[in-house]
Amino acid sequence: QVQLVQSGTEVKKPGASVKVSCKASGYTFPIYGISWVRQAPGHGLEWMGWVSAYNGNTNYVQKFKGRVTMTTDKSTSTAYMELRSLTADDTAVYYCARDSGWGAYWGQGSLVIVSS
Amino acid sequence: QPVLTQPPSVSGAPGQRVTISCTGGGSNIGAGHDVHWYQQLPGTAPKLLIYTNNNRPSGVPDRFSGSKSDTSASLAITGLQAEDEADYYCQSYESSVSGWVFGGGTKVTVL
Numbered sequence: 090q091v092q093l094v095q096s097g098t099e100v101k102k103p104g105a106s107v108k109v110s111c112k113a114s115g116y117t118f119p120i121y122g123i124s125w126v127r128q129a130p131g132h133g134l135e136w137m138g139w140v141s142a143y144n145g146n147t148n149y150v151q152k153f154k155g156r157v158t159m160t161t162d163k164s165t166s167t168a169y170m171e172l173r174s175l176t177a178d179d180t181a182v183y184y185c186a187r188d189s190g191w192g193a194y195w196g197q198g199s200l201v202i203v204s205s
Numbered sequence: 206q207p208v209l210t211q212p213p214s215v216s217g218a219p220g221q222r223v224t225i226s227c228t229g230g231g232s233n234i235g236a237g238h239d240v241h242w243y244q245q246l247p248g249t250a251p252k253l254l255i256y257t258n259n260n261r262p263s264g265v266p267d268r269f270s271g272s273k274s275d276t277s278a279s280l281a282i283t284g285l286q287a288e289d290e291a292d293y294y295c296q297s298y299e300s301s302v303s304g305w306v307f308g309g310g311t312k313v314t315v316l
Binding site: 124126133134135136138139148150151184186189190191192193194195196197198 | 207239241243250251252253256257262294296298302303304305306307308309310
């Protein structure tokens with residue numbers, strides 16, 4: 090069965106960086122891209138961008154450009170999302186989702202807390 | 206502000222039918238892009254409920270149905286059950302960003 094398993098909770102200070110991982114299993118990894126979606130406490134879902142698991146092409150939402158890097162490692166079927174220059178507004182649960190134009194499968198979420 | 210507009214909340218008694226609207230514009234739903242729906246229970250990841258406007262993944266009860274017309278879409282829940290109490294999100298594709306856009310979410314309360 091398809092599974093996406095994400096890394097755990099991270100606590101970071103303002104200005105730091107965080108790298109979240111998303112390990113896929115149960116399907117041929119390069120066939121589908123991975124989208125990253127975040128959800129701030131008490132708020133809705135926000136799409137951050139997409140990375141191709143085939144060739145590493147990316148598409149980032151404008152507000153994150155210059156601050157986010159999404160990558161994949163085909164050898165381990167793992168996707169990564171790194172977010173830099175963190176502020177308190179980046180405190181959220183970050184989800185990866187297998188992208189077919191929609192998210193049929195989601196990771197369990199990774200909580201990132203930014204606090205001094 | 207979310208690109209797609211949903212009502213913040215809807216409610217209904219057990220057994221009733223409720224609908225959730227999702228209104229977009231000419232660069233997403235109105236451009237012919239499909240609409241997908243997710244259910245999110247507290248503290249859990251979103252779960253796909255409806256894909257490509259009106260298709261249910263395996264395991265999703267047929268009490269859930271979707272429709273799309275022009276620049277909007279709807280999710281209907283018939284025979285409302287206590288376990289349906291959750292947040293529901295619509296999602297489509299936005300041409301201007303070449304990616305996903307979501308509605309702000311609708312909280313369904315079972316009275």
